[in-house]
Amino acid sequence: xxxxxxxxxxxxxxxxxxxxxxxxxxxxxxxxxxxxxxxxxxxxxxxxxxxxxxxxxxxxxxxxxxxxxxxxxxxxxxxxxxxxxxxxxxxxxxxxxxxxxxxxxxxxxxxxxxxxxxxxxxxxxxxxxxxxxxxxxxxxxxxxxxxxxxxxxxxxxxxxxxxxxxxxxxxxxxxxxxxxxxxxxxxxxxxxxxxxxxxxxxxxxxxxxxxxxxxxxxxxxxxxxxxxxxxxxxxxxxxxxxxxxxxxxxxxxxxxxxxxxxxxxxxxxxxxxx
Amino acid sequence: xxxxxxxxxxxxxxxxxxxxxxxxxxxxxxxxxxxxxxxxxxxxxxxxxxxxxxxxxxxxxxxxxxxxxxxxxxxxxxxxxxxxxxxxxxxxxxxxxxxxxxxxxxxxxxxxxxxxxxxxxxxxxxxxxxxxxxxxxxxxxxxxxxxxxxxxxxxxxxxxxxxxxxxxxxxxxxxxxxxxxxxxxxxxxxxxxxxxxxxxxxxxxxxxxxxxxxxxxxxxxxxxxxxxxxxxxxxxxxxxxxxxxxxxxxxxxxxxxxxxxx
Numbered sequence: 001x002x003x004x005x006x007x008x009x010x011x012x013x014x015x016x017x018x019x020x021x022x023x024x025x026x027x028x029x030x031x032x033x034x035x036x037x038x039x040x041x042x043x044x045x046x047x048x049x050x051x052x053x054x055x056x057x058x059x060x061x062x063x064x065x066x067x068x069x070x071x072x073x074x075x076x077x078x079x080x081x082x083x084x085x086x087x088x089x090x091x092x093x094x095x096x097x098x099x100x101x102x103x104x105x106x107x108x109x110x111x112x113x114x115x116x117x118x119x120x121x122x123x124x125x126x127x128x129x130x131x132x133x134x135x136x137x138x139x140x141x142x143x144x145x146x147x148x149x150x151x152x153x154x155x156x157x158x159x160x161x162x163x164x165x166x167x168x169x170x171x172x173x174x175x176x177x178x179x180x181x182x183x184x185x186x187x188x189x190x191x192x193x194x195x196x197x198x199x200x201x202x203x204x205x206x207x208x209x210x211x212x213x214x215x216x217x218x219x220x221x222x223x224x225x226x227x228x229x230x231x232x233x234x235x236x237x238x239x240x241x242x243x244x245x246x247x248x249x250x251x252x253x254x255x256x257x258x259x260x261x262x263x264x265x266x267x268x269x270x271x272x273x274x
Numbered sequence: 275x276x277x278x279x280x281x282x283x284x285x286x287x288x289x290x291x292x293x294x295x296x297x298x299x300x301x302x303x304x305x306x307x308x309x310x311x312x313x314x315x316x317x318x319x320x321x322x323x324x325x326x327x328x329x330x331x332x333x334x335x336x337x338x339x340x341x342x343x344x345x346x347x348x349x350x351x352x353x354x355x356x357x358x359x360x361x362x363x364x365x366x367x368x369x370x371x372x373x374x375x376x377x378x379x380x381x382x383x384x385x386x387x388x389x390x391x392x393x394x395x396x397x398x399x400x401x402x403x404x405x406x407x408x409x410x411x412x413x414x415x416x417x418x419x420x421x422x423x424x425x426x427x428x429x430x431x432x433x434x435x436x437x438x439x440x441x442x443x444x445x446x447x448x449x450x451x452x453x454x455x456x457x458x459x460x461x462x463x464x465x466x467x468x469x470x471x472x473x474x475x476x477x478x479x480x481x482x483x484x485x486x487x488x489x490x491x492x493x494x495x496x497x498x499x500x501x502x503x504x505x506x507x508x509x510x511x512x513x514x515x516x517x518x519x520x521x522x523x524x525x526x527x528x529x530x531x532x533x534x535x536x
Binding site: 041156157159160162163166167169170171172173174175176177216217220221222223224225226 | 328329330349351352354356358361364365367368369370371373374375377378379381382383384386387390412414434
């Protein structure tokens with residue numbers, strides 16, 4: 001345990017690693033909470049968990065081939081999300097079975113690669129549990145570009161995505177290209193997972209995507225208010241988690257998830273008591 | 275441009291659900307301003323017919339023309355409002371207000387990616403007003419009653435200012451007063467705005483007393499004008515079989531017409 005106290009918080013801002021971590025954390029929180037809310041409403045929360053675990057194979061592949069592990073994760077996540085959607089739409093498997101298949105295939109790929117190569121187990125560990133405090137300026141630049149792409153898409157196609165999420169057949173009849181939007185959204189899910197892995201890790205990425213939206217839904221507001229609340233809860237959990245973990249030298253991803261879960265419990269309890 | 279010819283022209287239409295025929299060799303025309311009830315026994319193919327007319331169910335053979343265009347090349351779906359029989363069975367936890375729901379009706383292929391403007395919200399307010407649910411605008415749709423939900427969905431389908439409105443069993447589970455109010459609002463839309471309306475309904479009294487035409491569907495489709503609340507026996511016989519009198523023994527129109535008290 002470190003000897004830092006809350007009074008040391010302002011001094012942390014003079015360290016570049018801390019500022020970069022905050023920028024990365026906020027960006028990941030914004031896109032995760034937006035994409036996550038749509039996933040919850042589409043009843044596809046577990047898709048995140050499945051695809052994130054599949055991305056483990058991609059990270060291992062990236063490390064093995066000497067390319068950026070985040071790109072490996074992005075490639076494998078994209079394949080996984082489309083494979084799951086394909087199996088579901090073609091009636092080859094129910095959603096949960098399709099996720100189970102891809103999860104185990106992706107994880108197996110990672111295990112095989114680890115057994116073939118020695119020396120990157122420690123680095124792989126940082127992708128499993130996140131390593132936001134080690135983000136460098138290049139990592140943050142990639143995060144900014146990816147996050148802005150997702151935010152741009154969601155801002156421009158907000159109403160169309162809402163229409164498709166609420167009633168797919170109705171949206172189809174209105175002439176909205178449901179399949180094209182769904183395919184693009186799935187790609188954004190893969191991108192969001194890939195960029196969140198460095199922040200929170202493969203194991204806990206689902207929490208960053210689901211907890212803020214779930215907390216916002218407890219408020220029983222309009223969709224717009226729910227989306228804003230989800231973003232606020234995501235940013236809150238991320239920044240508080242990063243600050244506390246830096247102060248007390250504990251795992252950032254764990255603290256972020258605990259903060260998000262604590263906020264969820266508080267809001268849910270308050271809504272039931274009030 | 276407003277439609278002048280038939281709004282729907284169906285010739286020799288056959289539709290399959292799985293391996294069995296749901297609609298067989300149907301031909302009929304719906305003109306602008308018609309107020310049409312689609313009736314028939316359960317499993318007779320009413321919903322299949324509606325889905326085929328909306329391009330949501332592929333046809334096996336025959337032709338469907340919507341507003342003069344073959345359904346395959348028809349793209350003006352913003353001119354068609356549709357409320358499915360399952361519309362009101364949404365997830366009641368979905369965070370959507372009535373205003374947001376109705377606003378979704380303004381989206382179409384030509385305005386994708388565009389931010390909503392003043393005209394859009396004006397149209398939303400008008401649609402809320404027509405269906406008498408302006409006071410519910412900021413209420414979450416999950417907290418509405420069945421009748422309120424149905425009116426909200428009709429408002430959503432009206433907000434794009436359609437020329438054709440298709441409703442599949444819109445009054446199932448309504449109490450008689452709510453049902454009467456609902457049909458009154460639709461009659462007003464038909465009479466005052468000239469909106470062409472197709473309604474799938476089991477309520478023969480409402481169909482015979484309020485609407486101008488009936489399509490009786492039982493795999494085959496038989497159409498007729500409705501004159502003073504009466505439909506030729508042979509049309510109903512083809513739809514409901516020899517014991518068709520059981521199907522419409524309550525169709526007397528007294529007390530069903532618009533009551534100003536409601």
